[in-house]
Amino acid sequence: MARRALILVEGHRSIGLRYVQAAQRLGLYPITLSADPTQYDYLAAEDIEAIHVDTDNLDALIRECSRLRATYNIAGITGFTDLDESLYATVGKLCRHFDLPGPNPASVERCCDKFAQRQLLAKAGVPVPAYRLAANATEVESSAAEIGLPVIVKPAAGSGSSGVRLCRDVDEVAEHTAYLFGGKHTWVSSPRILVEEFAQGPFYIVHIMGYEVIGIEAGAFDPPPHFVFREGTFPAPLTDDEYKRIVDVSLSCLRAVGLGWGPTCIEFRWTKRGPVVIEVNPRISGGPQPVQLAYGVDLIAEHIKLVMGEEWDLRGRHSHISAWRCLLPDRDGILDWIDGDSRATAVSGVAEVKIYVKPKTPIVRKGDYRDSMGYVIAASPSLAQTQAILQRAVDLISWSITPFPTE
Known part of the structure; x- marks a missing residue:
C-alpha cells in the first residue's frame, strides 16, 4: 500500500515546521x-524530503506531483510563503487539477490584489478606509491630497507589511513613492500603489476556518512610520457587542470576496465609526500558536484534515489567555551576541522562545516582518498573569548590536 503524503508548496519560517510536524502526527x-x-532551515534540520521545483510554474508543479503519485498516495496539497500570498492561488489550481480539496483560486487572487479586494468589500457595504489606486508618483500625490494626510502608502500586492508606510506629510509621500518605484522594493506583481486613509484605533486579527470564527486577537505595532508587529494577546479583551460587530463584518467579508473554504485571517482597526477592515488574508495566520495555547485548538492540524477531505474539530478544550512579544532591534549593525533564551524558556508559563538570528549576523531593519529577531509566547488562566510571565521572560533576553561604521 502506497505511503500517504502531504505536499507542501514552498515553506514558512514561523509555521513551516509546524505543518511538517502536524502532518507527521x-x-x-x-x-x-x-x-x-535551502532557504528553509527546518527542512535540513529535520531531514524532510524537499524537491527543487519552479513553484511559479503551475505546469512544473503538476508534472512533479504526477511523478510523485507513482510512488505515493497524495492525501492533500497545501502551501505558503512569507512574502507572496499569490502562491496560495497556485496551490488552489494544483488541488483542482488533482481533484483534491483546496481554496478557490479566483477568490484567493481577488484577495491578493488589494485594490480589487477593496472594491469588492466597498461594493458589499463593508467598512473600509478611503482608498485610491496609483500607477505613478503624480497619481500618488494627488490621491494623498484627495484623501487627506496622513495616509498609508503601500504596494497593491504583497504581505508581511513589506513596503507599507505611514506618510504624515507630502515630503514623506514623495520619499516613500520614490523608494517603491526606485528599484529597491521587490514587487510581487506589476508596480501599482494603493494610497489609503490612515484608520486609527486598536488593531485586531480575526481567525477563521471556513465560515467559523474561532476567535479575535489584539495586536500592536512598533512605532510608525512602519507597521512591524510588536505584540499580541488572544483572545482580545472585547465586550460582547464589540465581538459581535467584528464577527458580523468578518462574515460579510467572506461573502464579498468569495471565501469560505479553509483558513482566513482578517485585520481590523476599531475606529470612531466602529470596525474598519484593513485586510482580508486568504490564508492561515503566520502565528496560529496563540489560538492553540488559549483554546487547545491546533489550527494547523485541523487545516491539514480539511486538505485531506477529513472532518475537522474546532471545539475549544480549555480557556486560557495567551500573549506574545517580538524581539525587535533598535538599530542596524552587526549582532554581536544574543542570549537568555534558555533562561526565558525555563520560566513557568512560557510556551516557546524562538530566536531567528545568529551572532555576527548583519541586522538591517526593513520595516516589515523580517525585522523580528525572534519571539516569546506565554499562556496562563488570566490576562494579568500571562502579561507578567511574558514580561519576566522577555527581560531575561538581551543582545548587543554594533552599529555599522559610518562613512
Whole structure:
C-alpha cells in the first residue's frame, strides 16, 4: 500500500515546521516543493524530503506531483510563503487539477490584489478606509491630497507589511513613492500603489476556518512610520457587542470576496465609526500558536484534515489567555551576541522562545516582518498573569548590536 503524503508548496519560517510536524502526527509523509529548499532551515534540520521545483510554474508543479503519485498516495496539497500570498492561488489550481480539496483560486487572487479586494468589500457595504489606486508618483500625490494626510502608502500586492508606510506629510509621500518605484522594493506583481486613509484605533486579527470564527486577537505595532508587529494577546479583551460587530463584518467579508473554504485571517482597526477592515488574508495566520495555547485548538492540524477531505474539530478544550512579544532591534549593525533564551524558556508559563538570528549576523531593519529577531509566547488562566510571565521572560533576553561604521 502506497505511503500517504502531504505536499507542501514552498515553506514558512514561523509555521513551516509546524505543518511538517502536524502532518507527521497525522500519519502523513511531508514533501516540500520549493524553488530554493535551502532557504528553509527546518527542512535540513529535520531531514524532510524537499524537491527543487519552479513553484511559479503551475505546469512544473503538476508534472512533479504526477511523478510523485507513482510512488505515493497524495492525501492533500497545501502551501505558503512569507512574502507572496499569490502562491496560495497556485496551490488552489494544483488541488483542482488533482481533484483534491483546496481554496478557490479566483477568490484567493481577488484577495491578493488589494485594490480589487477593496472594491469588492466597498461594493458589499463593508467598512473600509478611503482608498485610491496609483500607477505613478503624480497619481500618488494627488490621491494623498484627495484623501487627506496622513495616509498609508503601500504596494497593491504583497504581505508581511513589506513596503507599507505611514506618510504624515507630502515630503514623506514623495520619499516613500520614490523608494517603491526606485528599484529597491521587490514587487510581487506589476508596480501599482494603493494610497489609503490612515484608520486609527486598536488593531485586531480575526481567525477563521471556513465560515467559523474561532476567535479575535489584539495586536500592536512598533512605532510608525512602519507597521512591524510588536505584540499580541488572544483572545482580545472585547465586550460582547464589540465581538459581535467584528464577527458580523468578518462574515460579510467572506461573502464579498468569495471565501469560505479553509483558513482566513482578517485585520481590523476599531475606529470612531466602529470596525474598519484593513485586510482580508486568504490564508492561515503566520502565528496560529496563540489560538492553540488559549483554546487547545491546533489550527494547523485541523487545516491539514480539511486538505485531506477529513472532518475537522474546532471545539475549544480549555480557556486560557495567551500573549506574545517580538524581539525587535533598535538599530542596524552587526549582532554581536544574543542570549537568555534558555533562561526565558525555563520560566513557568512560557510556551516557546524562538530566536531567528545568529551572532555576527548583519541586522538591517526593513520595516516589515523580517525585522523580528525572534519571539516569546506565554499562556496562563488570566490576562494579568500571562502579561507578567511574558514580561519576566522577555527581560531575561538581551543582545548587543554594533552599529555599522559610518562613512
